[in-house]
Amino acid sequence: MTILEKLDRPFLCYTGIETDLIFNQGVDLPGFATFPLLENEEGRELLTKSYLEQVELAREMGCGLMFESVTWVANKDRAAAIGYSANLLEQINVDAVQFIRELRDNICDVPIILSAQVGPRGDGYKPDSQMDDGEAEQYHQHQLAQLAKAKPDIVSAFTISYPEEAIGIVRAAQKHQLPVAISFTVETDGLLPTGMPLGEALDAVDAATDNYAEYFLINCAHPEHFLPNLNDGPWIERIAGMVANASRCSHAELDVATELDDGDPKELGTYFAMIKNTYPHMRIFGGCCGTDMRHMREIALATT
Template sequence: MAIHRGKFPYVDADLLLAYVGMETDLIFNRGIDLPGFASYPLLETAKGRDILEGYLADLIALGKKTGTGVILESPTWVANRDRGAAIGYAPDALKQLNQQAVAMMVKVRTAYGDVPTVISANLGPRDDAYSPEAQMSADEAERYHSEQIAALVDTEVDVMSGYTLAYPAEAIGIVRAARRFTIPVVISFTVETDGKLPTGTSLEEAIVEVDAATEGYAAYFMINCAHPEHFNSVLEEKPWMQRVKGIVANASRCSHAELDEAEELDDGNPTDLAQQLVDIRRRYPHIQVLGGCCGTDMRHMGMIAKAAREAP
């Protein structure tokens, strides 16, 4: 297998913080309606841009306070053709918003230039992440996701990050598309309470399949949108685990189905979540990225950074 040619040049930091829990925080804690779970429409107003910039600035400030690097994730998780169309956005508008998102991130990074910062273009699945009804082939996924990636490579983005993916073929398509555009890429799978992808594939099978189909082009793999208790038992000292370098966890122990039905936010226990993530990193010290997904806010991120820094 080839070396990981898609590896982006790491910033000078042994730990990178990543935060993708903004949407649940906006909906449940700030009372902001997000049709289609899309945050990129906030880019269309001055107030919305201020809100988005606030999250980015808060994460960088946390990085500065705790001596960690940060990965800024763009608000473009569902800014692809099908999911955009479902809430009234045409491809041309989506292209502009994808590019505006990165421009906003560059602006914030420039304003806080003393913190090691990576700009990541966040790509989400074409269908429901937790129960995809129509799974694409790898070729279909490459064609589909190439549209969003093509818009983003014309910006100052550092890496493409495919988040909350539920099956290997879609991940393969994203990696192939990124490789064709010669941009680094990260793949993050989500898992159910049994530690397997929503489609029943194990993490090991998914990672091995993606690497085999793409000559190991992905910079690394991550796990997101699941509580550590959902996947801790399937992590093991095998070669595939060396490819997992990031965990961006949910605050709640609930299943995806339970979270979808929830009328109130389950923000879990920030201290407990941080300790569980640090315990995993202690077992697997090659893990470099830690962060929060659904149900988390800056309280959780602060505890994660603090616990990681204080860990022996």
């Protein structure tokens, strides 16, 4: 059974833990990295609390849940910037998936998919130094090889901003026989940070990889930004869901923000109801930057 076939109901997906920890809970996350929390009991308790809050919401709403591993920045370049060597990363990536597997093993009444997160090599908002697809495959295959040892259900690449990097990730996943999903981020104009329309990016990835990706997502943008650019082209059927920001701010504004813009949870839920009604094939819904369980509850109410 493919991952898409397992999405037999709405599945919640929460990727906003970093902003919640930093702004709401006062946790220091150098380099926006959550994987160091696995190294001590206090950090593991924080992560466990977050995952179990998601479980309780999914249980209440009768929906499924994506357990996202804390490996979004656990790649060579971004981990090195906060003092982690390449040798340390292998165990970190394996441990992060094992952590969510052990949590899932104790839950029998909520469908849970183990999603091993990967992120861009650099800044997902500002792709100043772009790789070609061959370089991207070579770069990302190191983390994909580590994650493959942990056997997640799927690898999910979030905040990808140009198709060549997405193509490299998909090819690396295919090499290691891992199901993979790609989530693109868009700017306030609904276009990728490079200026490419979203549909063109999806078509480019599929054309270069023989449609190997299980599905695509949109994340780290407010619905007001990406909804106007969605249309009835064939590529829309490849998008399995949305993981939205709470804020309407641009990525440049979010980068320098000293206070959290948590938007309006109820309004965000209204947008998700519109998405669900307009695109009934979509199954994955959730919150990214600026969201917390208030937003996730509204999203769940709107889509289940």
